[in-house]
Amino acid sequence: MSTETIVPKAQTTSKTSKLRWTPDKALWLLGFAGLLIGGIGLMQRLMDGLRPTDLSSFVPWGLWVAAYEYLVWLEVGSLFMFTVLVYVFKWNSVLPGMARTLYLTAVAILGMALILIGLDLGHPFRAWHVLVYPQWGSLMTWMIWLHVIYMVVLLTKLFIELRPTPKLKRLGTWLSYISLPLGIALVVVAGSVFGVVIGRPTWQGSALPLYFLLSALVAGTALLTFQFVVFYSGPRGEAYLATARRLGQLFLGLLIVGLIASALGGLVILYPGVPAQATALQLTLFGPYWWVYWVFHIGLGVIVPTILLLTRTHTARRIAVAAGLFIITFIAVPLNIIIPPQLVVEVVEKGLVIAYQGPGLHASYFPTLSEWLVTLFALSFGFLVFLYGYNVLWLRPRAAEPAEEN
Amino acid sequence: MTKTIEQEKAIPDTGRRNFLRSMVGVAGVAAVTAVPIAKKSTPPQSIPLTTIQPRSAPALEVDPDTDVLIRMQADLARALQKPMNERRWIMVIDLRKCVGCHACTIACVAENKLPPGVVYRQVVEQEIGTYPNVTRRFMPRPCLHCDEPPCTAVCPVNATYKRADGIVVMDYDRCIGCRYCINACPYNSRYYDFGFSQYDETPTENEVVLGEGGNVLEMLPSFEYGQARTRKREESPIGNVRKCHFCIHRIDVGELPACTTTCIGRATYFGDANDPESLVSELIASPNVMRLREELGTQPKVYYLT
Numbered sequence: 001m002s003t004e005t006i007v008p009k010a011q012t013t014s015k016t017s018k019l020r021w022t023p024d025k026a027l028w029l030l031g032f033a034g035l036l037i038g039g040i041g042l043m044q045r046l047m048d049g050l051r052p053t054d055l056s057s058f059v060p061w062g063l064w065v066a067a068y069e070y071l072v073w074l075e076v077g078s079l080f081m082f083t084v085l086v087y088v089f090k091w092n093s094v095l096p097g098m099a100r101t102l103y104l105t106a107v108a109i110l111g112m113a114l115i116l117i118g119l120d121l122g123h124p125f126r127a128w129h130v131l132v133y134p135q136w137g138s139l140m141t142w143m144i145w146l147h148v149i150y151m152v153v154l155l156t157k158l159f160i161e162l163r164p165t166p167k168l169k170r171l172g173t174w175l176s177y178i179s180l181p182l183g184i185a186l187v188v189v190a191g192s193v194f195g196v197v198i199g200r201p202t203w204q205g206s207a208l209p210l211y212f213l214l215s216a217l218v219a220g221t222a223l224l225t226f227q228f229v230v231f232y233s234g235p236r237g238e239a240y241l242a243t244a245r246r247l248g249q250l251f252l253g254l255l256i257v258g259l260i261a262s263a264l265g266g267l268v269i270l271y272p273g274v275p276a277q278a279t280a281l282q283l284t285l286f287g288p289y290w291w292v293y294w295v296f297h298i299g300l301g302v303i304v305p306t307i308l309l310l311t312r313t314h315t316a317r318r319i320a321v322a323a324g325l326f327i328i329t330f331i332a333v334p335l336n337i338i339i340p341p342q343l344v345v346e347v348v349e350k351g352l353v354i355a356y357q358g359p360g361l362h363a364s365y366f367p368t369l370s371e372w373l374v375t376l377f378a379l380s381f382g383f384l385v386f387l388y389g390y391n392v393l394w395l396r397p398r399a400a401e402p403a404e405e406n
Numbered sequence: 407m408t409k410t411i412e413q414e415k416a417i418p419d420t421g422r423r424n425f426l427r428s429m430v431g432v433a434g435v436a437a438v439t440a441v442p443i444a445k446k447s448t449p450p451q452s453i454p455l456t457t458i459q460p461r462s463a464p465a466l467e468v469d470p471d472t473d474v475l476i477r478m479q480a481d482l483a484r485a486l487q488k489p490m491n492e493r494r495w496i497m498v499i500d501l502r503k504c505v506g507c508h509a510c511t512i513a514c515v516a517e518n519k520l521p522p523g524v525v526y527r528q529v530v531e532q533e534i535g536t537y538p539n540v541t542r543r544f545m546p547r548p549c550l551h552c553d554e555p556p557c558t559a560v561c562p563v564n565a566t567y568k569r570a571d572g573i574v575v576m577d578y579d580r581c582i583g584c585r586y587c588i589n590a591c592p593y594n595s596r597y598y599d600f601g602f603s604q605y606d607e608t609p610t611e612n613e614v615v616l617g618e619g620g621n622v623l624e625m626l627p628s629f630e631y632g633q634a635r636t637r638k639r640e641e642s643p644i645g646n647v648r649k650c651h652f653c654i655h656r657i658d659v660g661e662l663p664a665c666t667t668t669c670i671g672r673a674t675y676f677g678d679a680n681d682p683e684s685l686v687s688e689l690i691a692s693p694n695v696m697r698l699r700e701e702l703g704t705q706p707k708v709y710y711l712t
Contacts, residue, residue: 050601051600057524057597060588130563138586140586197590351545352594360598
């Protein structure tokens with residue numbers, strides 16, 4: 001994708017360039033191909049409900065719920081870190097220009113998240129019930145409402161970026177401040193949805209809301225770093241490299257904090273070894289899908305990025321690779337938070353699991369092809385939204401500008 | 407709260423058309439002025455009986471030596487004379503008598519036309535010891551209808567709630583199928599209806615299931631919650647969470663739950679704990695009574711005699 005100096009689209013388009021094969025066209029093609037292939041899964045989902053999935057009454061939440069949490073972390077985390085750095089800490093003059101592209105990315109991620117969580121519902125077309133018949137005692141109600149409000153704030157900010165007037169820009173600044181507590185609330189409540197569940201002992205407690213917050217900060221910083229390095233449109237001189245390096249350091253610092261926090265939390269569960277809690281963690285570490293944790297999360301998501309960021313000659317590209325690797329592999333974390341604690345039923349309730357056999361009564365889970373296809377559909381949709389915003393609405397980073405005053 | 411679901415604004419057909427119609431008004435406005443305009447959602451206190459009307463069963467004279475079913479029937483009839491909020495339905499299961507025949511499970515399937523994958527009346531099996539000193543233990547476990555149910559608190563739309571008589575029920579038309587309550591139940595007593603059919607993978611000819619009587623079970627309506635529901639593709643209760651409801655459609659007309667009447671060992675008892683004369687009140691006063699996972703404070707209304 002081009003990161004050269006911004007030139008209005010009209011000036012670059014000519015009759016000959018329309019026919020020429022460009023990387024942008026390849027990306028559009030990739031997006032539509034994903035949408036088309038993923039559409040097969042979507043059709044299956046709409047026609048056969050959740051039957052094509054590997055979900056069951058013992059493992060009712062799977063890939064789509066995990067992907068939703070992961071996308072919320074990315075969406076909220078990146079905007080939170082950007083807002084804190086630009087509006088609160090008044091970081092350098094290079095970063096603020098990224099606002100448009102970051103908001104666009106967040107909207108694209110939001111689209112993916114809503115598709116996945118919507119299709120995870122047994123009755124997707126009743127999602128509006130949560131708005132009309134909310135039960136405020138349920139944290140899921142709060143999560144959905146907060147996400148809807150966050151969506152409105154986000155879309156408003158994107159609109160302001162498209163039609164900036166002094167008055168609207170002031171509103172945008174205030175919305176940025178509002179988005180900070182709103183974002184924290186959304187992420188923490190999303191974690192609390194699991195934290196209040198006494199039916200799954202590994203989830204229950206105050207740890208998950210905090211882990212969710214920490215995960216959002218690390219993943220958000222990684223996304224911000226990646227986007228800055230890849231999409232920054234100004235001159236790639238000293239200020240650019242210095243900003244990339246500072247972002248990389250911040251990302252590494254948060255990554256280490258997150259690693260220590262999760263290690264401590266894991267040890268607290270593993271040391272007493274109470275089966276209802278420890279089994280989930282043992283499944284994560286040594287179960288049939290051990291490689292999700294050790295290869296994807298620890299190997300490619302933690303060790304390789306850490307090495308890349310610790311080497312002295314870390315160039316901007318190397319920082320982007322580190323952040324990108326982390327972003328891609330971080331999906332392993334919500335998968336491991338959500339799935340193994342549900343599989344524990346096979347150990348602690350073996351008598352129940354063996355008593356009944358049949359569809360929807362298995363205590364195991366691995367996403368089916370159909371689930372992967374629906375996920376591909378959602379990701380492709382978000383990707384196309386991004387491409388549309390980036391290439392058609394021209395929501396590209398602006399050249400350097402100072403942070404907006406209060 | 408004494409409002410019925412009919413008095414509340416009924417949730418009409420919840421299909422796509424309705425969804426779109428509703429979203430036009432809701433989506434944008436709700437997000438900004440969300441909290442104040444949202445209608446406070448209260449759980450309906452009773453579900454409309456579209457096909458069955460509750461009636462009071464006549465009081466029965468009971469011989470003390472008669473079958474416990476007759477006595478429980480009399481207890482039930484007496485309880486129905488009282489207002490709903492003065493009843494407290496409980497179930498008592500004598501584990502010493504259960505032989506693991508699963509008759510209760512089958513009766514429940516037949517009564518509620520349950521599809522594969524949905525089990526209201528579980529009988530958990532456990533093998534204890536090593537040969538030759540080995541035995542099997544069976545624990546029938548329906549929904550425990552907790553007095554402090556963790557499942558109802560998490561429902562984002564109040565689709566599951568506790569009735570005035572303590573029975574935890576589902577409102578299929580309101581349920582969005584998020585399955586949060588399944589994870590919240592510490593007893594694994596809730597099941598998701600994926601829409602599987604008893605006749606999946608059964609040979610068919612001209613879309614008719616082969617074999618005499620094929621498709622009959624599928625075509626019969628279920629009378630759960632007093633609503634005659636015929637199973638249709640992707641319509642409730644398909645896509646909903648389902649659970650034992652103590653056969654309220656039977657209780658409300660003076661009949662015992664299906665699992666209770668079919669128990670060959672008379673190991674399952676049902677009745678009103680608020681009635682000191684009832685059989686269940688006598689049974690739970692014995693010293694060998696227990697409930698599951700008392701440490702959680704959920705106050706289950708299913709008691710076990712050990």
